[in-house]
Structure formats: C-alpha cells, structure tokens
Amino acid sequence: MQHTDQTLYSTTTVPELFLSAFKAFPDRIALVDTKQQLTYREVATKSFQIARLLQHKGMKRQDTVALLLSNSIDSLLTLIAVQLMGLRYISLHPMASESDHCFVLQDAQVRMLIADAGKFPERTQALHQQKIVQQVLTLEPSSIDAGLLQQALSMSPEPISIDAQPEDFTKISYSGGTTGRSKGILQTHRTAVTMVNYQLAYYDWPQNIRFLATTPISHAAGSFVLPIFLRGGTMHLLDKYSADTFMQYVTQHQINATFMVPTQIYTLLDSPQLAQTDLSSLEFILYGASPMAPARLLEALQKIGPVFGQLYGQAEAPMMISYLRKEDHDPSRPHLLRSCGRVIPGNTVKLLDADLNEVPAGEIGEICVRGPLVMDGYLNRPEENEKVFAGQWLHTGDMARQDEQGYLYIVDRAKDMIISGGFNVYPSEIENCLATHPAIAMSAVIGVPHEKWGEEVTAIVVLKPGITPSEKELIDFVLKEKGPVNTPKAIFFEEQLPLTSLGKIDKKTIRSKFWNQQDRMVS
Structure with missing residues (x-):
C-alpha cells in the first residue's frame, strides 16, 4: 500500500517550534535587554497579543511584512509574533540606503512595514512618506502610529491558531545581484526548520545557555533565537x-x-x-x-x-x-x-x-x-x-x-562579493552607482585586504576626459546613494582597466595587485 498524501511526511513549521519552547520552559528567563527581562510564558503572552493586533489590522498568513528593528526585547517579540502568524517577513538592513529599502518594499510587494522609529526616526519617516506600503506601524507611539506595543496590550493573550503550512515562505532575505539590484531569497519552513535542527545537533552548545547577541537580530543573531529557545536558554540583547x-x-x-x-x-x-x-x-x-x-x-x-x-x-x-x-x-x-x-x-x-x-x-x-x-x-x-x-x-x-x-x-x-566587517557588499551595485556620476567612464569595485575589516571596499575608476573630481567627492557621492557599508574607503584613478578576451573588466588582474602577498583570495 502506498501513501500518496504528502501531509503524512510533511515537516513541522517555525510557529510550532516556538510553541513547543513556550510550553517546555514557561518559568525560565527567555530574553534580557538593558530595560527588561521576560520569562518564556511572558514572551508567549506578549507575542500572541502582538500577533492578534496584526490580525486586527488585516494581516493574514503569507502576507509580506518588512521589519526595521533594533536589538531589543520589543523588536524580538514583534519578530516572533510575525512568525507565529505565518507571515512572510523581510528584515531590512539598518545600514542600507533609503533607495535600497524602497526597492525591497516594491520588489516583494510588502503590505506592512513595522519599524523601531525611536532607533531609526529619519528612515521610518522617509519610508512612510514614500507611500509604498499600505500600513506603517511603529513600536512606540509616533507621529505615524499610535504604537504597536501599546495597542497590543488591549488584545487577548490567548494562543492564536497556527495555520502556517510547511511549504509556505517564512522569510525573504535580500542579497545583491549581478544586475546591481538585490534578489529576494525565498526560505520556506523546511529551510528554517532544517537549519534549526542542524544548529541543535552540531554546534558545541554549553549547558544552560546564556547567549549574548552582539550582531543585529535582523540578520545573523536572529538565527539563534529558536535553537536557544528549544534548549531553554536565555538570549541577552546588546544593541551596540x-x-x-x-x-x-x-x-x-x-x-x-x-x-x-x-x-x-x-x-x-x-x-x-x-x-x-x-x-x-x-x-x-x-x-x-x-x-x-x-x-x-x-x-x-x-x-x-x-x-x-x-x-x-x-x-x-x-x-x-x-x-x-x-x-x-x-x-x-x-x-x-x-x-x-x-x-x-x-x-x-x-x-x-x-x-x-x-x-x-x-x-x-x-x-x-x-x-x-x-x-x-x-x-x-x-x-x-x-x-x-x-x-x-x-x-x-x-x-x-x-x-x-x-x-x-x-x-x-566565483562571485565578486566583498565581505567587509561581516557585511556583504556587492560590487555591481556600487559600480552601477558610480556609473551615474557624470565624471565616471568605467569602474571596478573590489575588496582589498584589511587587518580589521577583513576586506575594505575599494574602487578603481577611469574618468571621462576633461572632468577631474576628487576622491572625496566620489566617496561622498556613493555614501549619499548607497550608505556607509557600500561606500569605497579608497578610490584609485587609472587611465584604463584591464579587460579579458571577451571584453569584460578583468577583476582577477585588478585584485592580484592588492592580494599578491596573500596566500588566499579572501580575508
């Protein structure tokens, strides 16, 4: 006899994993930041209240929400609530430029933006004024919104019904593309649950985990929440x-x-x-x-x-x-x-x-x-x-x-991606930005070895005849358009760039000038 219904073999989902942690360790301390600490029971209650508020505001399973959050308990409760609801979520990089944020909101057809306006007031206001998303909510009361956390207090703390399905998308991560625009990486519950299982099985975890998040929970640090919760550990949040x-x-x-x-x-x-x-x-x-x-x-x-x-x-x-x-x-x-x-x-x-x-x-x-x-x-x-x-x-x-x-x-x-200070930097995006400057004929952006940052973003440019901008002018230009992470720390002016036999810029030759004393081509 063969079973044709794949439900029999389906994996669990991220919300189910959170629920099992809430049930297993109700009285243990789950989260600590500089302002408060919460038990697993309190995390569950507050997350359910936020989830109910989002439902009240019309959000439903597989709608897409973007998050601009800091390393705080309130931010993490919001992230958990979004996952409990089975929404697709996107974590906006706090250091990305406004134009990059706008592109992501449009590309993913985001319905709601939730922002920590206290931490990112100017960007929150700017994205609200763009009117790309239907609703903008802020954690605390602001000129935009009455405050997500305040409004959630009036909601029932009872568990919400979980209707997320294993094949649903739980997260869309944005990564740079060869055409200069980011790509949305689709992660299902299968991917997320597999990652958690591997983390639990293979990392060298201590007993009674007391984990300190030093990087943004919007990115790497957020990936440790579930394995820590499933071990009944405590996550401490350091904002800077x-x-x-x-x-x-x-x-x-x-x-x-x-x-x-x-x-x-x-x-x-x-x-x-x-x-x-x-x-x-x-x-x-x-x-x-x-x-x-x-x-x-x-x-x-x-x-x-x-x-x-x-x-x-x-x-x-x-x-x-x-x-x-x-x-x-x-x-x-x-x-x-x-x-x-x-x-x-x-x-x-x-x-x-x-x-x-x-x-x-x-x-x-x-x-x-x-x-x-x-x-x-x-x-x-x-x-x-x-x-x-x-x-x-x-x-x-x-x-x-x-x-x-x-x-x-x-x-x-094989890709030209630069990793500087742990952040992914995509040269094509910076090259496309430089190409919009009236003085630039051609550019190549590479990472060069740097003792502290691993790699330092560096641009080699060829100028158009008769125009001679300073290095600072070009650096300031990219800073304004692309934000600090993507800004070259040095710019070299050349008469021409080496090309391959196919006429492409030969980055390998360019990189070799800076890396010839190194025994590998990453740092």
Missing part, C-alpha cells in the same frame, strides 16, 4: 557592540555563548582591557560571515581560550553548510585554522568544475549543495534561478578545495 561593553556584559551576566563576526573579535583582541578581564564564563564563541585571519585566530585561542566554532553558509543555504568544531581549532594542527570545517551531515556537498564534474580531493572547485537546507529560489528571478540551480545543484559561488579528511578550505569567490 564595543569591545569594552562586550567584556563588561559578559562578566556581569556570566555569558557562556555568543556569535561574533571576525572584526568584532579583532577589536576584542586589540583592547587593552582584555588582559585584565575575566572572560572564563565564555564556553562557546561562534564566528562566521567572513573568513578569519589564521594568525588572529591563533591569537584568539591563546588570549581567550579553546572556545571557538566556525560556521559557514549563505542566505541561499543559511548558516549550516559546514562547521569547524571547537576541537578542530587546534594549534597543533595549524592548517585547520584556514578551514571552514566539515560538511554538516544532511547536506550533500560537492566541489564541481565549470562542466559540473566533481574535482579530485585537493583541487579547487565551486562549493555546490543539495538538501533540505537549500532555498526555494529567488523571488521573480527565473533567469537567476536557472543559473544558481544549474545541474540541480545550488551553486554557492565560493571556490574551495577539500582535503582527504573532508575539511573544506575556501580560497576565492
């Missing part, structure tokens, strides 16, 4: 990172786990206070988003201890393609400090050449992935889907080799 604030907080609250990008770890290592601070409560520091310089990783192991784990993934296969365990951060095996770990069991990963053939061990190929972690595709981008899923593989764009023990070593990016 500095090395001294971090050390003070860890000591005061006996934090035993955190996630950091390499640049944060570098500032910690360089702080004069580190030698005088007791960080012995820290058992687990996850790092990722960009590679970490092996010399600095060794320094971190010596100064902080053997507490590091490295994650590797991308928005198209979030967080969990491979993992370098704490025990693999071994100074007696220094070559492993260059690795991004072994493939997570459950993923199928092969290194493929341009003809989709697997390369032998030790040779360089593109990291390609199959499995339940992989996204559903890009929103409204059939041509991009065809490319990224060529041969029924997810093509990551990362070039790597794999040793006989199964460890992966990323050596370069």
Whole structure:
C-alpha cells in the first residue's frame, strides 16, 4: 500500500517550534535587554497579543511584512509574533540606503512595514512618506502610529491558531545581484526548520545557555533565537557592540555563548582591557560571515581560550553548510585554522568544475549543495534561478578545495562579493552607482585586504576626459546613494582597466595587485 498524501511526511513549521519552547520552559528567563527581562510564558503572552493586533489590522498568513528593528526585547517579540502568524517577513538592513529599502518594499510587494522609529526616526519617516506600503506601524507611539506595543496590550493573550503550512515562505532575505539590484531569497519552513535542527545537533552548545547577541537580530543573531529557545536558554540583547561593553556584559551576566563576526573579535583582541578581564564564563564563541585571519585566530585561542566554532553558509543555504568544531581549532594542527570545517551531515556537498564534474580531493572547485537546507529560489528571478540551480545543484559561488579528511578550505569567490566587517557588499551595485556620476567612464569595485575589516571596499575608476573630481567627492557621492557599508574607503584613478578576451573588466588582474602577498583570495 502506498501513501500518496504528502501531509503524512510533511515537516513541522517555525510557529510550532516556538510553541513547543513556550510550553517546555514557561518559568525560565527567555530574553534580557538593558530595560527588561521576560520569562518564556511572558514572551508567549506578549507575542500572541502582538500577533492578534496584526490580525486586527488585516494581516493574514503569507502576507509580506518588512521589519526595521533594533536589538531589543520589543523588536524580538514583534519578530516572533510575525512568525507565529505565518507571515512572510523581510528584515531590512539598518545600514542600507533609503533607495535600497524602497526597492525591497516594491520588489516583494510588502503590505506592512513595522519599524523601531525611536532607533531609526529619519528612515521610518522617509519610508512612510514614500507611500509604498499600505500600513506603517511603529513600536512606540509616533507621529505615524499610535504604537504597536501599546495597542497590543488591549488584545487577548490567548494562543492564536497556527495555520502556517510547511511549504509556505517564512522569510525573504535580500542579497545583491549581478544586475546591481538585490534578489529576494525565498526560505520556506523546511529551510528554517532544517537549519534549526542542524544548529541543535552540531554546534558545541554549553549547558544552560546564556547567549549574548552582539550582531543585529535582523540578520545573523536572529538565527539563534529558536535553537536557544528549544534548549531553554536565555538570549541577552546588546544593541551596540564595543569591545569594552562586550567584556563588561559578559562578566556581569556570566555569558557562556555568543556569535561574533571576525572584526568584532579583532577589536576584542586589540583592547587593552582584555588582559585584565575575566572572560572564563565564555564556553562557546561562534564566528562566521567572513573568513578569519589564521594568525588572529591563533591569537584568539591563546588570549581567550579553546572556545571557538566556525560556521559557514549563505542566505541561499543559511548558516549550516559546514562547521569547524571547537576541537578542530587546534594549534597543533595549524592548517585547520584556514578551514571552514566539515560538511554538516544532511547536506550533500560537492566541489564541481565549470562542466559540473566533481574535482579530485585537493583541487579547487565551486562549493555546490543539495538538501533540505537549500532555498526555494529567488523571488521573480527565473533567469537567476536557472543559473544558481544549474545541474540541480545550488551553486554557492565560493571556490574551495577539500582535503582527504573532508575539511573544506575556501580560497576565492566565483562571485565578486566583498565581505567587509561581516557585511556583504556587492560590487555591481556600487559600480552601477558610480556609473551615474557624470565624471565616471568605467569602474571596478573590489575588496582589498584589511587587518580589521577583513576586506575594505575599494574602487578603481577611469574618468571621462576633461572632468577631474576628487576622491572625496566620489566617496561622498556613493555614501549619499548607497550608505556607509557600500561606500569605497579608497578610490584609485587609472587611465584604463584591464579587460579579458571577451571584453569584460578583468577583476582577477585588478585584485592580484592588492592580494599578491596573500596566500588566499579572501580575508
């Protein structure tokens, strides 16, 4: 007898995972920030009230909501409520430009924007005035809205009915595109639940998790909420990172786990206070988003201890393609400090050449992935889907080799993406911006090695005859159009740019001038 109804085999959903955590640990402390702390029971009650308010305002399963939030309990309650309702949510990058935010709101046909107007007053007002979305809500009372949190208090705290389906989209993550505009990455409950299961199974979690979020919950830090909740742990929220604030907080609250990008770890290592601070409560520091310089990783192991784990993934296969365990951060095996770990069991990963053939061990190929972690595709981008899923593989764009023990070593990016301070920067967007300046004939944007940021955004430009803008004028131009993360820190003026035989700008040649002393082409 065969079962044809796929309901029998369907996965669970994100809301169901939240409900199980609420039920399992009602009296434990779930969330802490500088203003308040809440138990799991209180998180559940407040999340249900916010969800009911959103229903009252007309939102229903699979409507799309955009969030412009900070690292606070109120922001996180809103994010949880949105997920409980089965909405598609988009987290707007707090440092992106207004035009980028407007593009995302239009591209995803967002129905509602929820913003922390206290933290982002000017951007919230600007997006409200654009009238792209039907409704703009603010967490606290503002000139735009009576305040989401205040209004939610009048709603019933009873659990809402969960009608999210496993094949529904839960999140749309925006990532840069080769045409200069971002692509919406569609993540179903399958992707999200798979990621959580892998995180629970393979990370080196301590007992009784006390986790400090130092990066935006709108991005990487938000991915840790569910695994921490399912372990009955406590998530502490730090709104602005500095090395001294971090050390003070860890000591005061006996934090035993955190996630950091390499640049944060570098500032910690360089702080004069580190030698005088007791960080012995820290058992687990996850790092990722960009590679970490092996010399600095060794320094971190010596100064902080053997507490590091490295994650590797991308928005198209979030967080969990491979993992370098704490025990693999071994100074007696220094070559492993260059690795991004072994493939997570459950993923199928092969290194493929341009003809989709697997390369032998030790040779360089593109990291390609199959499995339940992989996204559903890009929103409204059939041509991009065809490319990224060529041969029924997810093509990551990362070039790597794999040793006989199964460890992966990323050596370069097939895509030109720059990772600066843990943020993804897409050169084509900056090149397209520069192309709108009347003085620019041609430009190439690359990342160059930087001790603190990993890579520094740098532009090489060719000017039109008779116009000579200053470096500062061009930097200010991009800053205004694209925001600080995407702004070149240096601009070099050249008579011409090297071209390939096909007439394309030869970025490999350009990059080699800046990277010729490096042993790999990522930093």
